[in-house]
Amino acid sequence: MVRVLFGDESRGDYLLTEAFLTVDGASFHVDWEQSCEGVRAAVARAEHDVYLVSASIGGGRGMALVRELAPITKGIVLLVLAKADTELEVAAVRDGAADVLVYSEMTPNAAVRTLRKALARHRAARVHAQIASPEPLPDIASPALLYGRIEGALARSRLGRAGVAVVTVRLEREHSPPSSWPPAMLLAAVERVRSCVREVDTVGLLVGDLVIVVEDQDNGSQAARIADRVLDAMGQPIAVRGSTVAVTTSVGVAAYPEDGETVADLLHGSGLAAGSARDAGGNTFRFRSSPLNQQAVRRLLLQRALDGAIARGEFSLQYQPQVDLRSGLLLGVEALLRWNHPDLGAVSPVEFVPVLEASDRINDVGEWVLRAACEQGQRWLSRGVPVRIGVNVSARQFRKRGLTELVRQTLEDCALPPVWIGLELTETLLLESSDEIREAIASLRRLGVKISLDDFGMGYASLTYIKRFPMDALKIDREFVRGLPLDIENAAITSAIVALAQSLGLQVVAEGVENEAEEEFLRSLGCTAVQGFLHAKPMTATDLDIWRHVPERR
Ligand code: C2E
Ligand code: MG
Ligand code: MG
Numbered sequence: 001m002v003r004v005l006f007g008d009e010s011r012g013d014y015l016l017t018e019a020f021l022t023v024d025g026a027s028f029h030v031d032w033e034q035s036c037e038g039v040r041a042a043v044a045r046a047e048h049d050v051y052l053v054s055a056s057i058g059g060g061r062g063m064a065l066v067r068e069l070a071p072i073t074k075g076i077v078l079l080v081l082a083k084a085d086t087e088l089e090v091a092a093v094r095d096g097a098a099d100v101l102v103y104s105e106m107t108p109n110a111a112v113r114t115l116r117k118a119l120a121r122h123r124a125a126r127v128h129a130q131i132a133s134p135e136p137l138p139d140i141a142s143p144a145l146l147y148g149r150i151e152g153a154l155a156r157s158r159l160g161r162a163g164v165a166v167v168t169v170r171l172e173r174e175h176s177p178p179s180s181w182p183p184a185m186l187l188a189a190v191e192r193v194r195s196c197v198r199e200v201d202t203v204g205l206l207v208g209d210l211v212i213v214v215e216d217q218d219n220g221s222q223a224a225r226i227a228d229r230v231l232d233a234m235g236q237p238i239a240v241r242g243s244t245v246a247v248t249t250s251v252g253v254a255a256y257p258e259d260g261e262t263v264a265d266l267l268h269g270s271g272l273a274a275g276s277a278r279d280a281g282g283n284t285f286r287f288r289s290s291p292l293n294q295q296a297v298r299r300l301l302l303q304r305a306l307d308g309a310i311a312r313g314e315f316s317l318q319y320q321p322q323v324d325l326r327s328g329l330l331l332g333v334e335a336l337l338r339w340n341h342p343d344l345g346a347v348s349p350v351e352f353v354p355v356l357e358a359s360d361r362i363n364d365v366g367e368w369v370l371r372a373a374c375e376q377g378q379r380w381l382s383r384g385v386p387v388r389i390g391v392n393v394s395a396r397q398f399r400k401r402g403l404t405e406l407v408r409q410t411l412e413d414c415a416l417p418p419v420w421i422g423l424e425l426t427e428t429l430l431l432e433s434s435d436e437i438r439e440a441i442a443s444l445r446r447l448g449v450k451i452s453l454d455d456f457g458m459g460y461a462s463l464t465y466i467k468r469f470p471m472d473a474l475k476i477d478r479e480f481v482r483g484l485p486l487d488i489e490n491a492a493i494t495s496a497i498v499a500l501a502q503s504l505g506l507q508v509v510a511e512g513v514e515n516e517a518e519e520e521f522l523r524s525l526g527c528t529a530v531q532g533f534l535h536a537k538p539m540t541a542t543d544l545d546i547w548r549h550v551p552e553r554r
């Protein structure tokens with residue numbers, strides 16, 4: 001038997017609460033005190049396991065009473081009954097209440113479950129305290145812990161370290177909140193949400209919403225990724241007792257400092273944003289502030305639109321010539337991915353490739369690119385006009401096991417000798433400096449595939465990395481080519497890159513060459529090849545055939 005003390009003036013509310021808590025033989029006994037004095041006296045007698053104090057007791061002095069009682073009732077569960085009001089809920093939890101029961105959301109189920117949960121958490125916390133564990137229930141943070149985590153994250157953020165965002169995940173099953181779900185279903189939902197966050201992110205439960213604290217994020221992009229993953233994960237129905245149940249998920253994000261400076265601001269803001277997501281029909285997310293929202297919404301839009309883009313045939317490749325600076329002949333081409341969506345039109349890879357890279361989708365699209373390039377390579381080869389095609393490979397594809405095998409198999413399927421394919425890797429990959437990556441590069445080169453390092457100079461890879469990861473060519477990013485030779489800084493950087501690459505026996509391809517002056521300077525440095533609008537923009541395979549027919553070209 002759990003003994004509950006209910007503190008409120010209204011007899012009606014007492015009777016209702018008692019009825020709710022004793023329905024179905026739930027083992028609660030409810031006593032009633034009408035005044036603050038009465039509650040104080042009952043607390044002094046210490047006869048109860050739970051204090052349920054209404055915010056309106058004593059003419060609205062309930063919260064003050066909670067603050068007063070919290071230190072004395074340590075070891076006993078203190079709950080607040082209040083009208084729906086996020087700020088008040090946050091304040092109640094901060095002031096030591098275990099949770100808040102909202103009048104308008106009170107159903108027998110909700111009341112019983114909230115009390116049970118609070119008690120269970122409480123007991124677990126006691127056990128944890130006994131074995132000196134620093135955190136009660138490590139998988140799901142209590143409201144108090146959640147509050148503390150946001151506070152801590154804000155403090156770190158104010159010291160100039162990473163940003164903070166609070167993500168509220170509001171789940172509903174046919175308009176009923178998680179508090180009325182079967183526990184197994186809630187647990188399954190919590191597990192899914194947990195699987196979408198990183199180890200460092202905190203997940204807690206606050207008045208029926210799951211709340212995620214995201215540190216170390218930049219302009220809300222980390223939070224948007226998590227919001228997106230949560231929506232993805234919750235998109236699948238949940239299996240409960242043999243049947244499956246669909247859940248509507250509304251996610252709201254508030255970030256510091258854009259959306260507020262305090263814990264309450266962020267919780268309140270992300271709750272409101274989740275409300276807007278819900279108003280928009282659910283299964284979507286909203287940022288509290290509009291500029292962040294626009295970016296995030298665009299990302300989500302692209303993410304959705306990219307689903308099935310391969311099957312709908314929306315991708316194509318264009319080819320941009322690379323010209324040998326000594327002979328003036330075509331050295332090869334780079335395959336550049338193009339996406340044409342029926343509503344969005346042509347979207348730049350600068351925008352959609354990072355969206356693909358944020359998920360495993362880049363693997364499928366990367367495979368498609370490789371195959372399309374190999375097929376085109378074979379077409380050119382069989383017509384007696386072979387060209388080496390450089391294919392961009394993102395770090396995620398590279399990290400996935402079996403890339404060498406995939407390349408080998410694709411080449412074999414297309415009957416294309418490996419010399420006609422090259423791979424362009426990005427610098428960030430090398431920073432991981434793992435043995436697996438070194439081995440993957442080495443095995444691709446053993447296969448006969450040339451490896452170049454794309455956008456060299458943009459990241460942090462120094463030439464020491466290149467020594468550690470033997471490869472064939474460097475591509476100087478177009479950022480450093482711009483304005484040569486008048487741009488003194490760029491002139492110094494490109495000279496250094498070319499000289500060092502030569503000493504390592506690497507080819508150097510300069511990207512984004514747009515005028516004669518740039519090309520002349522690069523030639524004087526000893527750069528091997530150039531790629532840029534000066535010679536040609538990326539074009540379709542058919543246009544490339546026409547371009548190549550101009551006699552002086554090849
Ligand atoms: P990237 O690999 O460095 O490709 C070179 C980019 O520079 C291309 O942009 C190309 O159109 C552009 N460019 C070439 N010459 C000039 C020039 O003279 N002036 C200017 N202003 N730009 C020039 P694009 O096609 O928009 O591709 C952007 C990036 O998207 C690529 O940069 C690459 O990182 C990524 N990407 C493209 N296709 C793929 C792909 O199939 N897989 C992966 N993982 N990434 C891809
Ligand atoms: Mg490239
Ligand atoms: Mg590049």
